[in-house]
Amino acid sequence: MRGRFKAFLSRLKALVGRKKLDHDLQDEVAFHLDMREEKNRAAGIADEEARYAARRQFGNLTVAKEGTREMLRFLWIETLLQDLRYGFRMLRKNPGITLIAVITLGLGIGASTTVFSLVDAILLKPLPYPEPGRIVVPSLVSPPGINLGSPYFPWGQVQFRMFTREQTVFQYFGAFQSDSFNLTGVGDPIRLDGSRASADFFPALGISAALGRTYSAEEDRPGYEHEVVLSDTLWRQRFGADPGILGRALQLNGTSYTVIGVMPPNFAFPRAEEMPVFLNFPREAQLWVPAAIPDAPPGGPSEMAVIARVKPGVSLNQVQAQMDLIARHAEQKLPDWKGWMNTRQVPLATQVTGDTRGPLLLVLGAVGVVLLIACSNVANLLLARALARKREFTLRAALGSGRSRLIRQLLTESLLLALAGGAVGVSLAEAGICFAKTFGPANLPRLHEVRMDVSVLCFVSAASLLAGIFFGLFPALAATRENLVESLKEGGQRSAGNSSSPRIQNSLLVSQVALALVLVISAGLLAKTFFHLINADSGFNPQRALTFELSLPPLQYTDQPHIVTLYRNVLDKLNKVPGVQSAGIGETVPLSGQGESTIIRLPDRPAASRKELPYANYTIVSPGYLSAVGTSVIRGRDFLESDILSSLPVTIINLSMAKKFWPNQDPLGKQVGVGSTQYALTTIVGIVADAKHVSLREDPIPEMYVPYTQHVWPSMLTMHVALRTNGDPANVTASVRDAIRSIDPALPLAKLATLSTLVDDSMVTPRFSVLLLASFAALALVLACIGMYGVISYSVSQRTQEIGIRMALGAHRRDVFAMILAHGARLAGLGVAIGLLAAVAATRVMAGLLYGVRPIDAPTFIVVAVFLMVVALVACYVPARRATRVDPMVALRDE
């Protein structure tokens, strides 16, 4: 052990003090020679002769020195350094090739690193909560036939209390629901998005306040709920990160709340993109107040979600078993609830990831394909160069370099290239991450967590190394395969291409074309989807329409007459604003979120069983709303000012509802009502187009509109206002604000946006994915073109002699041109054929992302295949032209 250590030290010394070592060796040998010379002289040999004899006796000086040196060094480090130096020299010598290779690789690695950083943050990294594996979202499963755009539906207080009482498998079991708060008394009134959350909410997530504390179970009871916890962002933006904020009283919705805590940075649960759409959570929660759910809640609808932390050592199966047991128990006690108590335990990670997994993996696959193409491109580039260097290799082999030594040399060069490409890739990825964070769809969960971190850097390094080995190995193997004797006999002549290297080149090229084809077809399908979406009938007119949200503080607006009066005032004032064509209010406006769904009663169609209860979206609107959002009345009439409580209760239904419940009948004049029989039936007076709520992609669901003046539930505290304007909606915003302020100065305008902005926002995801895939496809196409150009150019240069002979024998330039093009066309055709087969398999995976297009869309396939062939032939054009300019005399003399 000690000996080995000493040897290591000597080697280290030798590596560092190479000069000193050489010097010592020199001295030692010189001494030896002198002694020998002296002895020779003493033996009577003449001076000159004595020295030569000494040298002769010593033998090969250099071998002795080399032998000693080799021993004393880390041979592999020396070799590596030598290879590196040599590699650098080679790369510098061919700046063109080096630059193209580095850029190609940089693009490939940069793109894949960007996508990997997304995948890593969204799918791979554990959630930023302690022991995230124990956090689940118990979700109520919708009874069959009820569809809210999700298999689940919101919790009610009754169910929550029942499960809270009986469950023993969760350590914490907290409920929360979205709510908005008008903050007054701190600057202008402002609408804050927050959450009413029970006391278990914070410990279930395992996060405590960074400043102060969160509220206790005692403070989470009706009548005691006067505490508020702020988000870090809100605290910084609105209160200047005031450390003395604790204990301060805030007026929220007209009630006084005491600030007791500030959460750590980045804590904004629940975020909209992390929870089911139908719960309508805001983009970020800015504050939390106690939910104060009574022990014996009075039933009625509620829009809650539940978050729970499983006790240590309890499995999800055990949890599920107990929750099922509780449900059966509850159904026995409350037969009315049969079918409404079933739960499914969704791990928080699954809930957060949602349905982004598919698209993300698709993009990751696409970018992997780009990287593959980039690698095979660089492989071809290096292969051509390696073949040109064959003489050098032959010479080196003749001088005693083994094949493995040559391969190592070539691989070192490729790795150098790969690392340079990786460095370029890192900076490109840095920009890419920035781009994704700015332009990425808002509903991409955990986008705020994406960053260049250790795992991403590991990915870059691994990708670069693998890429370097991948694209370096082909040329290295091909270029060193030649038989030494054969090559020497050839005398460095370039062979006419019988060796295996063109085969490697050709197969690399064919796979490039095939891969590029798959990507371009996928991008084509997504682009088609995008245009179908844009042109899809949205059921409203986004041009020149302005919308915003009004939230009435419940303390001031306690009863319905009060609320209705306010809205009537608002509509009166807004209708008088110059530039406003029509104004209306509604519970939702198109693309602002899922409306409220309810069970309906159809007197002429009695429901067979509770399982098949008909349901529809139930939306309260005012006269003028439909014309303001631009939803056209297909038959019948719009609501009128004369539809009041004392007149006939009326409703307007959408086309889907008409088709679903009155197929082949005229619904006008038919009756429909909400599920509960204590409310009167309404008469259908109009049929309107299907307006989309969440995305242009959604399938329309039955919807009924009722006039706010005839509406009976006091649930109109938050309403959307829609305005159709004569000109640019931006011109009226100031006067609209003034109009609202003149009615109630404490009312903030929230979510002020044009309808076309809402449309744009809803298109962010499809636009992002189509942009992403299209840019990858374009990249792949360009790379494949470069590859095509390179391979054909190389083959032309290899066949110069052959072409010269052909022309000397009477071939026309046209024939030569056609011959080269045919060569390119053969390769491209093979690539396209293989690519079409691959695309059939690959696009099937995308089916869920498409709209209005089938995965195997013949027009797209044909157009892209033809397009790729044309592009490939264009790439062959220049080398083919060059081939026709071969002068037979020069070509033949050259060889």
Next chain:
Amino acid sequence: MTEKRERPGDLLQGTLDLLILKALANGAMHGYGVAEWIHDSSQDVLRVEEGALYPALHRLELRGLLSSEWGTSDNNRRAKFYALTKTGRKQLDQETEYWRRMSGAVARILQTA
């Protein structure tokens, strides 16, 4: 990396190592001295190839069997002196024993023929 090829000195390597260790058994010596001692002691039969000697010396030093020091030779010149280390002495004993057994065995085989 070159293919494994037998180097000229390789065959003798074990023997040369043993001879070097033996040469140094009686005290430190420089490379030239070692070569001369082997030459003389073998009654001019063995001539050490210097091209092999120095690599061998350095190898033995690297293995910790020898230590080296720059000193002054008899004729007052700067020379590198090699000496046996403790491990080197042990190695010498083992190698000598091994050599005796081997050469004895080889000799017996040759006699029977």
